[in-house]
Amino acid sequence: MFAYMVRRLLILIPLLFVICFLVYLGMFLTPGDPVSYMIGPEAMQNLKPAELEALKEALGLNQPFIIRFLLWLGGVMKGDFGYSLQSGVPIKNIVLARLPATLELSGVALLLSTVFGSLLGTVSALKRGSIGDNALTVAGMIGVSIPQFVFGLAAIVVFTLKLHWLPVGGRIEPDDVTFWDRFPNLVMPSLVLAATMVAGVMRYSRSSMLDSMNREFIKTARSKGLPEWRVNFVHGFRVALLPVIVLIGFRLPMLLGGSVIVEQVFQWPGIGNEFVAAVRSYNYPLIMMIAFFSVFAVLIASFLIDLLTAWLDPRVKFE
Amino acid sequence: MENAKGRTTRLDRQFDRLRDMEEAGTYVKARGGRVLGRILANKLSLFGFVAAGVILLASMFAPLITRYDPMAIDLRHIEAPPSAVHILGTDKVGRDVFSRILYGGRISILVGLGSSLGSALIGIGIGAYTGYRGGWLDGLLLRISEIVMSFPQIILVLMLVAIAGQSLMNLMLIFTLTGWGGIYRMIRGQMLSLREEEYVTAMRAFGMNTLSICYKHILPNALGPIMVNITLSTAMFILQEAGLSFLGLGVPASIPTWGNILNAAQDLRILTTLWWMWIPVSTVISVFVLAINFIGDGLRDSTDPTQQG
Numbered sequence: 086m087f088a089y090m091v092r093r094l095l096i097l098i099p100l101l102f103v104i105c106f107l108v109y110l111g112m113f114l115t116p117g118d119p120v121s122y123m124i125g126p127e128a129m130q131n132l133k134p135a136e137l138e139a140l141k142e143a144l145g146l147n148q149p150f151i152i153r154f155l156l157w158l159g160g161v162m163k164g165d166f167g168y169s170l171q172s173g174v175p176i177k178n179i180v181l182a183r184l185p186a187t188l189e190l191s192g193v194a195l196l197l198s199t200v201f202g203s204l205l206g207t208v209s210a211l212k213r214g215s216i217g218d219n220a221l222t223v224a225g226m227i228g229v230s231i232p233q234f235v236f237g238l239a240a241i242v243v244f245t246l247k248l249h250w251l252p253v254g255g256r257i258e259p260d261d262v263t264f265w266d267r268f269p270n271l272v273m274p275s276l277v278l279a280a281t282m283v284a285g286v287m288r289y290s291r292s293s294m295l296d297s298m299n300r301e302f303i304k305t306a307r308s309k310g311l312p313e314w315r316v317n318f319v320h321g322f323r324v325a326l327l328p329v330i331v332l333i334g335f336r337l338p339m340l341l342g343g344s345v346i347v348e349q350v351f352q353w354p355g356i357g358n359e360f361v362a363a364v365r366s367y368n369y370p371l372i373m374m375i376a377f378f379s380v381f382a383v384l385i386a387s388f389l390i391d392l393l394t395a396w397l398d399p400r401v402k403f404e
Numbered sequence: 405m406e407n408a409k410g411r412t413t414r415l416d417r418q419f420d421r422l423r424d425m426e427e428a429g430t431y432v433k434a435r436g437g438r439v440l441g442r443i444l445a446n447k448l449s450l451f452g453f454v455a456a457g458v459i460l461l462a463s464m465f466a467p468l469i470t471r472y473d474p475m476a477i478d479l480r481h482i483e484a485p486p487s488a489v490h491i492l493g494t495d496k497v498g499r500d501v502f503s504r505i506l507y508g509g510r511i512s513i514l515v516g517l518g519s520s521l522g523s524a525l526i527g528i529g530i531g532a533y534t535g536y537r538g539g540w541l542d543g544l545l546l547r548i549s550e551i552v553m554s555f556p557q558i559i560l561v562l563m564l565v566a567i568a569g570q571s572l573m574n575l576m577l578i579f580t581l582t583g584w585g586g587i588y589r590m591i592r593g594q595m596l597s598l599r600e601e602e603y604v605t606a607m608r609a610f611g612m613n614t615l616s617i618c619y620k621h622i623l624p625n626a627l628g629p630i631m632v633n634i635t636l637s638t639a640m641f642i643l644q645e646a647g648l649s650f651l652g653l654g655v656p657a658s659i660p661t662w663g664n665i666l667n668a669a670q671d672l673r674i675l676t677t678l679w680w681m682w683i684p685v686s687t688v689i690s691v692f693v694l695a696i697n698f699i700g701d702g703l704r705d706s707t708d709p710t711q712q713g
Contacts, residue, residue, distance in 0.1 A: 230694035342556035
């Protein structure tokens with residue numbers, strides 16, 4: 086197991102290196118003076134041209150491209166991600182401030198969509214061919230066909246503007262208030278984000294459950310005289326869940342990407358919102374670093390998913 | 405064809421008929437007809453064909469259906485509710501919403517279809533060849549697709565939009581460059597299994613051209629999944645265009661597209677009182693994408709014999 090983990094992590098290193106290079110290349114090719122995002126703006130204002138030149142020399146900015154890339158990479162590894170062009174705030178602080186909101190939103194959405202998706206898919210498979218099954222299939226198709234933001238806007242119109250049940254958007258910081266105070270703000274964004282994912286999980290778990298219901302061990306379980314719910318939900322479901330977990334792993338990029346639009350609709354102060362603002366104002370260092378962090382998050386998550394599958398599936402060998 | 409006793413059975417006659425059809429070249433047509441027949445037999449995909457067809461035709465023949473210019477500003481009739489003059493009312497600067505939806509459909513569908521065909525072209529072009537040949541090129545392209553696919557797509561798209569700038573052409577190029585991974589992987593996977601078939605070995609033994617083997621003889625066997633993929637990714641790109649234009653970062657705002665029309669819906673006043681500015685266009689997008697998804701699903705059911713339902 087340990088050797089497998091190490092091997093799997095070692096594969097990530099060249100991939101991350103290439104992605105780092107692409108991100109740096111992106112910053113290199115886009116307009117903007119590298120000095121301006123390597124030092125804070127206050128420090129910049131007090132500099133004389135000669136000092137600036139000396140600083141460039143000291144920072145290695147007069148070095149060839151590859152050397153500069155390696156210097157930058159060294160900085161990134163030490164946690165120095167540069168500065169936002171607009172506000173001059175270190176990118177690290179911006180990301181750390183925005184990250185909890187995004188993690189909260191996508192975590193809840195992931196949980197909801199997995200639970201509902203796999204349950205509905207399982208029920209659909211057990212009642213295969215029934216009206217309920219067909220209705221769920223069609224509902225799932227409708228769910229993936231409505232643009233996410235239209236979903237969000239409709240929810241705002243119904244639950245905020247007409248019924249006045251929920252706040253229009255925003256997020257309450259978890260400082261002094263309880264979870265239940267913050268809960269109303271979280272309901273709509275997380276449900277909308279989950280709704281678009283449920284269909285895929287449902288479809289996948291349905292076919293995976295159908296597949297597992299035809300297997301030998303189900304017959305064995307049934308012939309042992311186990312009650313039907315135990316056969317389906319303990320023996321069948323456990324095996325059917327595996328491909329679903331893999332699917333969720335594949336969908337993590339979608340989840341992160343999806344939260345960009347949902348955060349915008351509900352003014353949720355997460356990374357996605359910051360990213361859109363950065364794109365709108367051509368804040369290249371911030372754009373590149375957020376893109377880099379999102380890839381990083383996806384790679385780490387897919388690594389964890391791999392471990393989880395390996396742990397759940399006794400057939401996977403850790404070669 | 406005769407069996408051992410010299411008597412033709414029903415089975416023999418059937419085989420004779422099939423052989424005659426094959427020789428006359430009508431067999432393929434009959435098979436195509438069967439696929440189409442099975443798609444049409446599926447009520448949902450029939451609905452898909454009808455709904456998508458109606459929206460597509462209405463967009464194509466927009467000038468015959470509406471007499472308003474989708475970009476003509478009319479400040480004397482701003483925010484007019486639906487009436488006999490303006491079927492779906494007018495927007496904030498007095499442009500006819502109905503004609504904007506029709507003309508917007510042209511661009512939105514163009515972006516969706518164009519990008520998915522572009523991605524298919526790249527994905528198939530390299531996937532078929534490298535999947536068949538293998539080797540270092542295959543390994544390299546697989547790594548490249550891995551890198552592209554490890555970015556959340558919308559983040560990669562927005563990043564490229566920020567670098568390349570906003571334009572219709574750029575958006576389609578960006579969609580193509582970020583979207584080819586899925587179909588490339590699918591084709592490559594198909595090639596890996598199809599290249600082990602005996603007819604491929606036979607063709608290789610005859611010394612046939614590699615390009616001809618992989619594009620002309622193996623590739624048609626993957627036609628079913630390719631069609632399904634193109635259909636479903638068209639739907640996906642239409643949704644993405646709508647999302648990006650809603651953020652104001654997709655197609656430039658001066659060009660009417662479904663997403664650009666919906667951009668107005670960020671205003672709470674429009675959301676509550678001026679419903680005609682966002683509900684009709686949301687419905688059209690959703691129905692169109694749903695229709696395309698139904699078609700794709702029908703295609704999958706009718707071309708993939710392993711799919712069980």
